[in-house]
Amino acid sequence: LYWEMTTGSRIRAFAKQHGCLPAKERQTPFTLGAAFWWGQVKAIKEHRLLPYMAGQFKEVDGHTRHHYVLGTDFFTTDDPENIKAVLATDFSKWSLGQERIQEMSSYLGYGIFVNEGKAWKHSREMLRPCFERSQVADVNMLERHTQRLFDLVPKDGTTVDLQPLLHDLSMDVATELLFGKSTNALSRNEDDHEVRDFCDAFDYASNPFEREAFKKWGAITLFLPDRLNAAKKNHVRVMQAFVDHIIDAHLTQLKSSPDEKRYNFISALFESTDNRTTIRSELLNILLAGRDTVASLLSNIIWELPRHAHILSKLRSEIEETVGDATPTYEQLKDMKFLRAVVNESQRLYPIVPVNSREALQDTVLPRGSGEDEKSPVLVPKGSYVAWNMYSMQRREDLFGQDAEMFRPERWLEPGFRPGWAYVPFSGGPRVCIGQNFALTETMYVVVRLVQGFEIERKDFEEWREKFSITCTGLGGCKVGLTARVS
Numbered sequence: 001l002y003w004e005m006t007t008g009s010r011i012r013a014f015a016k017q018h019g020c021l022p023a024k025e026r027q028t029p030f031t032l033g034a035a036f037w038w039g040q041v042k043a044i045k046e047h048r049l050l051p052y053m054a055g056q057f058k059e060v061d062g063h064t065r066h067h068y069v070l071g072t073d074f075f076t077t078d079d080p081e082n083i084k085a086v087l088a089t090d091f092s093k094w095s096l097g098q099e100r101i102q103e104m105s106s107y108l109g110y111g112i113f114v115n116e117g118k119a120w121k122h123s124r125e126m127l128r129p130c131f132e133r134s135q136v137a138d139v140n141m142l143e144r145h146t147q148r149l150f151d152l153v154p155k156d157g158t159t160v161d162l163q164p165l166l167h168d169l170s171m172d173v174a175t176e177l178l179f180g181k182s183t184n185a186l187s188r189n190e191d192d193h194e195v196r197d198f199c200d201a202f203d204y205a206s207n208p209f210e211r212e213a214f215k216k217w218g219a220i221t222l223f224l225p226d227r228l229n230a231a232k233k234n235h236v237r238v239m240q241a242f243v244d245h246i247i248d249a250h251l252t253q254l255k256s257s258p259d260e261k262r263y264n265f266i267s268a269l270f271e272s273t274d275n276r277t278t279i280r281s282e283l284l285n286i287l288l289a290g291r292d293t294v295a296s297l298l299s300n301i302i303w304e305l306p307r308h309a310h311i312l313s314k315l316r317s318e319i320e321e322t323v324g325d326a327t328p329t330y331e332q333l334k335d336m337k338f339l340r341a342v343v344n345e346s347q348r349l350y351p352i353v354p355v356n357s358r359e360a361l362q363d364t365v366l367p368r369g370s371g372e373d374e375k376s377p378v379l380v381p382k383g384s385y386v387a388w389n390m391y392s393m394q395r396r397e398d399l400f401g402q403d404a405e406m407f408r409p410e411r412w413l414e415p416g417f418r419p420g421w422a423y424v425p426f427s428g429g430p431r432v433c434i435g436q437n438f439a440l441t442e443t444m445y446v447v448v449r450l451v452q453g454f455e456i457e458r459k460d461f462e463e464w465r466e467k468f469s470i471t472c473t474g475l476g477g478c479k480v481g482l483t484a485r486v487s
């Protein structure tokens with residue numbers, strides 16, 4: 001009765017006012033959505049969460065589905081109109097969500113990925129100059145790190161898994177861009193365990209599904225409060241110590257060269273605060289973005305290329321025509337349409353952030369998804385969650401054609417092909433990825449240099465399966481054989 005008087009009548013009136021009908025659902029009564037929850041956990045263990053979630057839309061023959069999970073209304077959608085509403089047109093009505101904020105702040109502290117409102121705007125303003133054209137277009141820096149990677153790979157066609165090397169590469173590049181000093185993980189200094197320890201600690205803290213406890217005891221471990229997880233605390237300490245060293249090194253360097261001109265995020269942070277915890281948290285937040293994203297994208301692209309000889313050969317021709325054997329400039333990278341199509345197609349099929357979510361700050365609606373034809377709005381009561389699924393949306397046949405499951409970069413060059421909000425690998429709206437241009441430049445640069453320098457041979461015959469950490473990459477790594485080309 002209390003719920004009815006305080007909430008029920010309010011929600012019904014709101015739904016009526018906006019013409020909302022019930023969204024599609026299929027739930028076993030009296031289970032509080034336990035089947036949905038357990039189904040997801042099982043699929044995570046088997047590395048097939050993404051196809052499992054896509055299957056959930058097919059189950060109700062729709063693109064927006066209502067779930068009631070452990071007492072909370074939860075909506076999933078792969079409808080571009082709904083994604084646009086949450087990310088852009090109705091931006092102010094949505095929060096990152098208390099769950100995300102609590103979970104991520106437990107190991108990152110408060111920074112751009114966790115902050116909202118004024119604090120978020122401030123973080124974004126400080127970061128923006130790092131991604132100005134003059135910084136992003138510095139291909140000399142990319143060349144240096146790419147050559148270090150090439151120094152480490154066998155060049156006689158024997159199998160190499162490029163995935164871990166690509167992770168080191170993107171860490172080295174991101175730290176140089178953001179902090180002015182690279183971690184140089186690719187220099188393979190055996191005495192320097194710091195970067196490796198940091199990455200291991202980061203993976204542990206950010207991914208409960210890869211922890212021993214989860215593998216041994218299962219989903220119950222996900223409910224344990226953080227204060228009982230001493231291992232997590234230790235890993236967070238390792239992460240913090242790593243960033244503290246970066247800050248100290250920066251301060252020391254500043255003393256020796258106070259006139260350093262290049263914009264540096266750490267300097268900008270010191271100008272706005274002298275609170276060491278705030279600075280450390282901001283750095284940890286940005287490392288989250290810079291570390292694995294580009295590596296995962298590169299790994300997916302290079303894994304796919306040798307599976308399609310004609311695509312590799314087209315790409316090679318474009319590179320030869322545009323740059324020959326020389327190092328590409330920023331402008332030349334932008335001009336290579338087929339290269340961009342290859343990158344887009346990889347992100348379409350294997351999005352690095354395949355699912356994302358927000359919490360409603362007030363009673364609101366998703367513009368589409370209720371009623372039999374799904375054309376009416378969906379009521380989303382305050383405090384409910386909406387999760388949108390890029391993996392599923394970007395494989396929809398009605399949006400991308402009957403060959404939507406195929407890797408076919410040519411689709412991006414067809415006249416009139418403009419997916420709009422149906423393709424949002426870098427998100428959209430005010431919180432769109434701030435590193436997008438940089439990420440694409442780095443990715444395209446490394447692909448060009450690899451194709452110029454090597455014949456690439458396929459070395460594994462497995463299907464692509466997901467491996468989740470905070471981003472998503474291929475479970476099987478990126479096993480290829482590289483043979484040096486004679487120019």
Ligand code: HEM
Pocket residue numbers: 112113124127174286289290291293294297352353356425426427430431432433434435436438439
């Ligand atoms: C292929 C590479 C990348 C992909 C696919 C990607 C994707 C995304 C996505 C989907 C978001 C939105 C997250 C959300 O709203 O919940 C995001 C945000 C962000 N990305 Fe990226 N990202 C990539 C690379 C990078 C890089 C290299 C950097 C920086 C070095 C970066 C910095 C950021 C930051 C700071 C945000 C937060 C923006 C905000 O909330 O205002 N990203 N990225």
